[in-house]
Amino acid sequence: MSDKKRRLKSTATKPANGFKSRLQPDSAILAILESLLASTRSACTSKTPTAKSLSDLNLSSTCREVTDLPPSSVRHAIEQTILTAAQSILSGRGFSFSVPSRASSNHLYVPELDRIVLRDKSSTRSFSSLPTVRKSAITARVLHLIHQLCLKNIHVTKRDLFYTDVKLFGDQSQSDTVLDDVSCMLGCTRNSLNVVASEKGVVVGRLVFTDDGDRIDCTKMGVGGKAIPPNIDRVGGMESDALFILLVEKDAAFMRLAEDRFYNRFPCIIVTAKGQPDVATRLFLKKMKMELRLPVLALVDSDPYGLKILSVYMCGSKNMSYDSGNLTTPDIKWLGVRPSDLDRYGVPEQCRLPMTDQDVKTGRDLLEEEFVKKNAGWVEELELMLRTRQKAEIQALSSFGFQYLSEVYLPLKIQQQDWL
Amino acid sequence: MSDKKRRLKSTATKPANGFKSRLQPDSAILAILESLLASTRSACTSKTPTAKSLSDLNLSSTCREVTDLPPSSVRHAIEQTILTAAQSILSGRGFSFSVPSRASSNHLYVPELDRIVLRDKSSTRSFSSLPTVRKSAITARVLHLIHQLCLKNIHVTKRDLFYTDVKLFGDQSQSDTVLDDVSCMLGCTRNSLNVVASEKGVVVGRLVFTDDGDRIDCTKMGVGGKAIPPNIDRVGGMESDALFILLVEKDAAFMRLAEDRFYNRFPCIIVTAKGQPDVATRLFLKKMKMELRLPVLALVDSDPYGLKILSVYMCGSKNMSYDSGNLTTPDIKWLGVRPSDLDRYGVPEQCRLPMTDQDVKTGRDLLEEEFVKKNAGWVEELELMLRTRQKAEIQALSSFGFQYLSEVYLPLKIQQQDWL
Numbered sequence: 094m095s096d097k098k099r100r101l102k103s104t105a106t107k108p109a110n111g112f113k114s115r116l117q118p119d120s121a122i123l124a125i126l127e128s129l130l131a132s133t134r135s136a137c138t139s140k141t142p143t144a145k146s147l148s149d150l151n152l153s154s155t156c157r158e159v160t161d162l163p164p165s166s167v168r169h170a171i172e173q174t175i176l177t178a179a180q181s182i183l184s185g186r187g188f189s190f191s192v193p194s195r196a197s198s199n200h201l202y203v204p205e206l207d208r209i210v211l212r213d214k215s216s217t218r219s220f221s222s223l224p225t226v227r228k229s230a231i232t233a234r235v236l237h238l239i240h241q242l243c244l245k246n247i248h249v250t251k252r253d254l255f256y257t258d259v260k261l262f263g264d265q266s267q268s269d270t271v272l273d274d275v276s277c278m279l280g281c282t283r284n285s286l287n288v289v290a291s292e293k294g295v296v297v298g299r300l301v302f303t304d305d306g307d308r309i310d311c312t313k314m315g316v317g318g319k320a321i322p323p324n325i326d327r328v329g330g331m332e333s334d335a336l337f338i339l340l341v342e343k344d345a346a347f348m349r350l351a352e353d354r355f356y357n358r359f360p361c362i363i364v365t366a367k368g369q370p371d372v373a374t375r376l377f378l379k380k381m382k383m384e385l386r387l388p389v390l391a392l393v394d395s396d397p398y399g400l401k402i403l404s405v406y407m408c409g410s411k412n413m414s415y416d417s418g419n420l421t422t423p424d425i426k427w428l429g430v431r432p433s434d435l436d437r438y439g440v441p442e443q444c445r446l447p448m449t450d451q452d453v454k455t456g457r458d459l460l461e462e463e464f465v466k467k468n469a470g471w472v473e474e475l476e477l478m479l480r481t482r483q484k485a486e487i488q489a490l491s492s493f494g495f496q497y498l499s500e501v502y503l504p505l506k507i508q509q510q511d512w513l
Numbered sequence: 514m515s516d517k518k519r520r521l522k523s524t525a526t527k528p529a530n531g532f533k534s535r536l537q538p539d540s541a542i543l544a545i546l547e548s549l550l551a552s553t554r555s556a557c558t559s560k561t562p563t564a565k566s567l568s569d570l571n572l573s574s575t576c577r578e579v580t581d582l583p584p585s586s587v588r589h590a591i592e593q594t595i596l597t598a599a600q601s602i603l604s605g606r607g608f609s610f611s612v613p614s615r616a617s618s619n620h621l622y623v624p625e626l627d628r629i630v631l632r633d634k635s636s637t638r639s640f641s642s643l644p645t646v647r648k649s650a651i652t653a654r655v656l657h658l659i660h661q662l663c664l665k666n667i668h669v670t671k672r673d674l675f676y677t678d679v680k681l682f683g684d685q686s687q688s689d690t691v692l693d694d695v696s697c698m699l700g701c702t703r704n705s706l707n708v709v710a711s712e713k714g715v716v717v718g719r720l721v722f723t724d725d726g727d728r729i730d731c732t733k734m735g736v737g738g739k740a741i742p743p744n745i746d747r748v749g750g751m752e753s754d755a756l757f758i759l760l761v762e763k764d765a766a767f768m769r770l771a772e773d774r775f776y777n778r779f780p781c782i783i784v785t786a787k788g789q790p791d792v793a794t795r796l797f798l799k800k801m802k803m804e805l806r807l808p809v810l811a812l813v814d815s816d817p818y819g820l821k822i823l824s825v826y827m828c829g830s831k832n833m834s835y836d837s838g839n840l841t842t843p844d845i846k847w848l849g850v851r852p853s854d855l856d857r858y859g860v861p862e863q864c865r866l867p868m869t870d871q872d873v874k875t876g877r878d879l880l881e882e883e884f885v886k887k888n889a890g891w892v893e894e895l896e897l898m899l900r901t902r903q904k905a906e907i908q909a910l911s912s913f914g915f916q917y918l919s920e921v922y923l924p925l926k927i928q929q930q931d932w933l
Contacts, residue, residue: 241915245916248772249911250765250768250908252911253765253908255908256910257915289768303735305735306735313728314729315725315729315748316724316725317739317741319737319739320715320738324736327735344712348712349669486672491676492677495662495669
């Protein structure tokens with residue numbers, strides 16, 4: 094090769110800083126994944142008999158959680174609520190609903206469960222009182238609409254629900270709020286109410302499942318992948334020979350891994366919500382983790398927002414804490430991109446971004462969160478991030494070549510069992 | 514039925530204002546769709562020999578368009594460009610690129626083509642001139658990166674491209690701009706450069722196609738549908754027994770139609786980009802329309818933004834006018850929700866929203882656009898919207914019942930051939 098050619102070449106594919114040569118054969122990396130899978134499965138089995146629900150912790154009287162209910166049970170619960178109201182009216186006392194409080198003072202992080210739950214504080218929403226008459230009317234109307242949905246067993250969005258009675262609801266935030274109230278009141282997940290969020294997530298890889306009766310083979314979904322269905326109750330029959338689930342924050346990284354068919358080299362299921370996790374993707378991840386008992390490795394940006402996204406998958410959001418048991422996937426391993434990776438992998442200075450004041454604030458807030466505190470490795474990483482005041486996106490790895498992510502970074506991370 | 518029960522019932526499902534009774538049997542509606550399909554196909558055939566390209570219109574010397582090129586041709590074009598530059602350097606004249614101008618003064622709406630194209634004005638980007646040295650260096654670097662992508666035939670996002678040389682590019686807008694420049698320079702679509710946008714669209718219904726070699730049957734994609742692949746050049750083998758394509762603006766309406774399996778009652782392909790159309794969805798729609806020769810009916814919000822979305826599908830955006838021939842789908846019929854539908858279907862006042870000043874301005878601007886002007890029906894509808902200053906979302910139809918859209922509104926619109 095002439096000098097000139099070599100120079101050209103060196104700018105073409107930047108030196109992969111020697112990391113590629115450290116890679117062991119795939120069989121060695123696969124063995125690591127197999128042992129991770131085995132330990133995840135044995136943990137699943139051994140933990141099952143220990144305390145994992147509110148009642149096991151003697152918290153069921155002071156905390157509140159909801160469960161998935163079939164449409165017939167939701168209807169029954171609504172009919173009971175309305176019957177109680179009718180009896181109250183007939184006895185001359187008017188009617189009122191007992192609505193669990195979802196104020197932040199009513200939230201509780203339960204370390205044994207590793208998620209946020211709702212305390213059992215309720216308020217009375219009376220029809221015969223001026224401050225609550227409107228809200229109790231809206232509540233009755235929403236109960237009625239949900240009853241219809243469960244009767245027909247069809248699914249609608251929050252927006253559809255709002256439009257069925259704009260005059261009463263006024264604006265969508267009012268029907269949305271009451272929808273969450275109703276979910277708590279009836280003790281069922283919002284999903285059981287047949288009101289779904291719009292879909293955003295995509296899945297590809299070693300997974301077969303049924304979507305509304307159609308059998309979907311996610312190894313045969315090309316580069317585009319399969320859109321995650323908005324209604325999880327129509328998802329079933331999950332089968333997989335994957336060794337792990339790779340949870341990806343960003344669409345671009347998902348695309349890279351799908352095009353490279355990463356899941357054929359290292360059997361896995363790749364899933365992304367394209368940013369902030371939506372309810373459908375969270376439910377789908379939870380279902381995969383539970384039914385297939387697979388370890389979950391996460392690939393997020395090295396910034397406070399990436400960690401925040403992990404926290405939503407793992408511990409839930411405050412807004413839907415009453416449903417945290419159904420929405421959260423415990424024990425997600427933070428594979429990368431972690432703050433310590435930036436120096437370890439020599440991510441060039443110009444590919445790192447300075448943290449904004451808002452980033453720093455978010456990072457400091459995260460350090461106060463229980464779910465971060467209990468993981469010493471996470472605290473260390475977050476402290477490093479705040480000290481260096483640098484962040485980086487997953488795509489920063491492209492500076493070593495477009496396929497560095499799938500060909501070097503991820504295999505090496507797995508080989509080194511470098512997750513927290 | 515007791516009086517009480519009847520009262521309950523009447524608030525449950527609001528009177529579908531008699532429209533349901535006007536519906537003819539499905540066979541009659543299917544016959545209408547079949548004749549629409551026949552006329553679309555005969556129009557395709559008869560129009561083919563008439564002027565449909567820039568050269569047919571004798572515009573190829575003054576206007577510029579790009580075409581899809583295979584990776585080998587793109588590589589060849591890049592090598593030619595670099596060879597020319599090298600020769601120029603060796604002869605002591607330094608080097609420069611001739612870059613087509615994409616300024617708005619260089620845009621032209623061609624009525625015969627019904628889309629925006631780029632005029633053939635170019636500027637010289639010289640390496641030896643202070644104002645252009647940086648940009649010509651960036652251009653050379655981008656050419657180099659694209660050459661690599663075409664060599665490996667892999668696809669990356671704009672963001673990935675930016676991260677390969679952050680130091681040179683500075684910020685992503687600079688590599689993005691040059692990417693469009695390079696596309697014009699080489700005379701190929703941005704898609705041919707193997708740089709793709711992230712995917713957003715979903716498709717469901719009577720369509721079979723291959724995504725990177727995997728055969729996808731979109732009637733078997735459950736409620737979630739199939740994510741539209743980011744790289745259209747890996748899409749092939751389209752087959753369909755559909756009578757039309759239903760282009761839907763919103764995710765919620767898509768979900769309703771998918772869950773009701775609307776495509777089984779009226780054979781169609783349902784596609785949505787979930788709002789503002791992305792490049793992948795536009796290319797996919799175009800490909801379906803061209804290969805399957807199906808009529809396209811559009812269901813958008815009744816607001817200026819809905820019409821704007823139609824215009825992007827049909828005529829392209831100014832930003833990518835050089836690529837309009839490949840991105841635009843001509844002859845999309847505006848099925849609904851149209852301003853005149855609001856009164857015709859008795860959409861309740863409270864489900865209509867007042868137009869903001871910005872809405873009105875956008876609407877007035879649209880009235881000035883050539884593609885609106887040439888369709889008298891569209892002008893009339895838009896003038897009605899501006900006169901009443903009312904807009905409405907597709908979901909406003911939920912006020913007549915959750916399934917009104919799929920069971921009454923769409924079948925009736927088709928039965929009445931009520932599209933423009």
